[in-house]
Amino acid sequence: METSNLTKKRIKELIKDDKRMDGRKLLEFRPISVELGISKKAEGSALVKVGDTEVMVGVKLDLKEPFPDTPENGALMVIAELWPLASEKFEMGPPDVQAIELARIIDRSIRESEFINLKKLCIKKGELVWAVNLDIYPLNDAGNLIDASAMATIAAIQTAVFPSIKGDKVKYGELTAKKLPLKNPPIVITFYKIDNKFIIDPTVEEEESSDLRITVAMTFDKAGTHIHALQKSGDEPLDEEEMLKVLDSALKEGKKLSEKISK
Amino acid sequence: MTYKRPDKREYDEMRKIEAKVGIIKRADGSALFSFGNSKAIVAVYGPRKLYPQHLQNPQKCLLRCYYDLASFSVAERKRPGPSRRSTEISYVTANALKPVIDLEAFPGSVIDVYILIIQADASTRCAGINAASMALAHAGIPMKELVTSVSIGKIGDAIVADLAKEEEDYTIKKDGKEMKAATDIPFAFLSRSEKISLMQLDGKISYDDLKKAIKLARKTSKKIVEIQEQALKKVKEDKT
Amino acid sequence: MEKETKKKKIKKEKETKKEITKEIKRETKKKETKEEVKIEKKKRQIVAPGEVIATGTQFLPGENTRREDKDILATRFGLLEKSEKLIKVIPLSGVYIPRVGNTVIGQVFDISFNGWMVNILAPSSAFLTLAECSGYINKNDLAEHYNFGDNIVTKIKSIKSKGIDLTMKERGLRKLEGGxxxxxxxxxxxxxxxxxxxxxxxxxxxxxxxxxxxxxxxxxxxxxxxxxxxxxxxxxxxxxxxxxxxxxxxxxxxxxxxxxxx
Missing domain, CATH: 3.30.1370.10 (K Homology domain, type 1)
Incomplete structure (x- = not known):
């Protein structure tokens, strides 16, 4: 059942006072846990839990001809399958706009942050490169699928190893110890606006009480802070001042999270 | 020549089984079942309203099963979306499960069973049926009994339980040629009445050997029922 | 033909069940208080569908069980509960199965010319007709009375093959405000x-x-x-x-x- 208007009103009243139904602060994640190597057939895989939200991601590597405009680059493909296993709100059938948007946000975050060094995935210029296929499967939707998917994708990529090759064919099942060429992972945080305030890591009830969200993908290094992907979604527009405020807290929270991860 | 199983199992020995219920909170019922490296997860939703209305049956509930492989569950990545293979398996799975469910108790509604294989190493449809049966029970759906599935193989001259992929692909040399020498026979039984609700065969087998295969299938499936029941009994009482 | 005999069979079964429950009620009333205390203290046993939960004639099959020859089997996943004569299974899970007379809370999701479609989380749709509401209602604007998204406390009046009919004509049935x-x-x-x-x-x-x-x-x-x-x-x-x-x-x-x- 869609979140009741009565409950939505209560959520908004609480957020006005910087409080949430489950007692969290506005910018606080639920407990996060990661399980690695959940599918032995994948070259890398992970299951991430954020509260009750669970997302599974698998990495499959194969060899293919590079795209003509990037003859020296490996290929990257991200697909999200919103199987109705994870929520009564999802439906069977080809990916709908929700699944496509989710996959494309993750795609841009990974691609633009150059987390995977695609240039190092070339075997023979113009002829043969590695293709990295990332498949996202939410298993339980309890809110905030975007951030959970990003975490699971990054974790799966970090565990992935190359399979052996013979000629121009992959020998699946025979894994090498060699990991993918990686740089700093992007930090992806989505902010949801409820009653003029922004929260992160919403529950489904909070998601349904919000009419605007902004996803920010960023990296941090010695040169400073870099923003790699942005996505504003939802019916409501936002003004510039608001947007800058969100970015400011995104960078602060992102920095905290990246320091936590590197520990 | 006696056949030796690649993982040194006895002929009537199944791979290591893992069984668990309550793995997907949002679903009305859920379960995981694995035979060795074949791992199935299942979510059940319903009985719930069925749309569009013309699909409704005013006399009974519709049972819909969806079986599919996760793209990364197999050696070479599988493109997402149903294939002819998965469509057929979904259909025979629904047929295997229907006899135990009291579908007349919920006219006009639907029970949806989603079976996702996250790791495939043969016998995935059997793992899927075992998990689905547990998930249906976990969803509180009235059932006469459980459904238990196992695949029996004839490899060379041996009749063995629970084929792994390597065994499914077993070949022998004959007249200098590599010949397929494995026959795969997935079965499903109703746990109490012991009736057969799924039977398929892929290969070449004699009438007498088939009888032996059925006997072995019955023997192994009794062990599976116990495992399914144990998993259900271990449930935490925290479904909200 | 076949259907008819089946119906008869079901009817017969129902009748015998009724008799059984009557008998049990008589039996259990005497020892009710004592019995309840005893059950509370017993360790709870979870059973699976198809499992044999009793053999012989010591027990009568109660809810979510069936008899097959000498055995009584569970027909639903849940907790086993035995009284002196009766054995039954208390469900641990499952969606809401509507019963006539149940008071439920629903949410209005559609309005038609003569009433409201209400989501009560049941496997079939529920409808509240204008005639089952008390007080004055402006027929030209039903949303004035109950609007989209409103939550109401309502009662199941009848269950038909087409769906569930609701009523508001009883004390305590109302639109919920606040909370x-x-x-x-x-x-x-x-x-x-x-x-x-x-x-x-x-x-x-x-x-x-x-x-x-x-x-x-x-x-x-x-x-x-x-x-x-x-x-x-x-x-x-x-x-x-x-x-x-x-x-x-x-x-x-x-x-x-x-x-x-x-």
Missing amino acids: MIISINPTRVPRIIGRAGSMVNTIKGETGCSITVGQNGIIWIKGTSVEDELLAKKAIELITKKPFIEGLTNKIKEFLIKEKKK
Whole structure:
């Protein structure tokens, strides 16, 4: 059942006072846990839990001809399958706009942050490169699928190893110890606006009480802070001042999270 | 020549089984079942309203099963979306499960069973049926009994339980040629009445050997029922 | 032909069941209080469908069980409960199955020319017709009375093959104003209410909240502050997680007193 208007009103009243139904602060994640190597057939895989939200991601590597405009680059493909296993709100059938948007946000975050060094995935210029296929499967939707998917994708990529090759064919099942060429992972945080305030890591009830969200993908290094992907979604527009405020807290929270991860 | 199983199992020995219920909170019922490296997860939703209305049956509930492989569950990545293979398996799975469910108790509604294989190493449809049966029970759906599935193989001259992929692909040399020498026979039984609700065969087998295969299938499936029941009994009482 | 005989068979079965339950009622009434205490103390056993839960004629098959020759089998996953004569299975899970006379909480999701479509989380659709409402209603604008998204406490008047008919013509049935809505598994509803309402009254007393529990697992909580409502919500969630521990009402009371001091 869609979140009741009565409950939505209560959520908004609480957020006005910087409080949430489950007692969290506005910018606080639920407990996060990661399980690695959940599918032995994948070259890398992970299951991430954020509260009750669970997302599974698998990495499959194969060899293919590079795209003509990037003859020296490996290929990257991200697909999200919103199987109705994870929520009564999802439906069977080809990916709908929700699944496509989710996959494309993750795609841009990974691609633009150059987390995977695609240039190092070339075997023979113009002829043969590695293709990295990332498949996202939410298993339980309890809110905030975007951030959970990003975490699971990054974790799966970090565990992935190359399979052996013979000629121009992959020998699946025979894994090498060699990991993918990686740089700093992007930090992806989505902010949801409820009653003029922004929260992160919403529950489904909070998601349904919000009419605007902004996803920010960023990296941090010695040169400073870099923003790699942005996505504003939802019916409501936002003004510039608001947007800058969100970015400011995104960078602060992102920095905290990246320091936590590197520990 | 006696056949030796690649993982040194006895002929009537199944791979290591893992069984668990309550793995997907949002679903009305859920379960995981694995035979060795074949791992199935299942979510059940319903009985719930069925749309569009013309699909409704005013006399009974519709049972819909969806079986599919996760793209990364197999050696070479599988493109997402149903294939002819998965469509057929979904259909025979629904047929295997229907006899135990009291579908007349919920006219006009639907029970949806989603079976996702996250790791495939043969016998995935059997793992899927075992998990689905547990998930249906976990969803509180009235059932006469459980459904238990196992695949029996004839490899060379041996009749063995629970084929792994390597065994499914077993070949022998004959007249200098590599010949397929494995026959795969997935079965499903109703746990109490012991009736057969799924039977398929892929290969070449004699009438007498088939009888032996059925006997072995019955023997192994009794062990599976116990495992399914144990998993259900271990449930935490925290479904909200 | 076949159908008819089947129907007859079902009827016959129902009749015998009725007789059995009557008999049991007579039997159990005498020892009810004693029996209940005993059951509470026994360790709970979870059973699976198809499992043999009794053999012989010592027990009569109760809810969610069936007899097959000498054996009694479970037909649903749940907790085994035995009284002196009767054996039954108490479900631990499952969606809401509507029954005539149930008071439920629903949400209006569509309005037609003569009534409202209400989501009560049942496997078939529920309709509230204008004729089942009391008081003056402007027929040209039904939304004035109950609007999209409104939550109502309503009662199941009848269940037909086409769907469920609801009524508002009884005391206590009303549109809900203020407060919050939470949803629990409907199998937990008897635990939330408690024996003769003892559990829900404890929560009401300790939190000062008004609480309405729908048989469909939808619960409405309204207090003088949101904090009170959240405390009541927490207590309810605690019960749904550990519904079968001993002395639950007292434990919930202790929990609420402790939480209030924080």
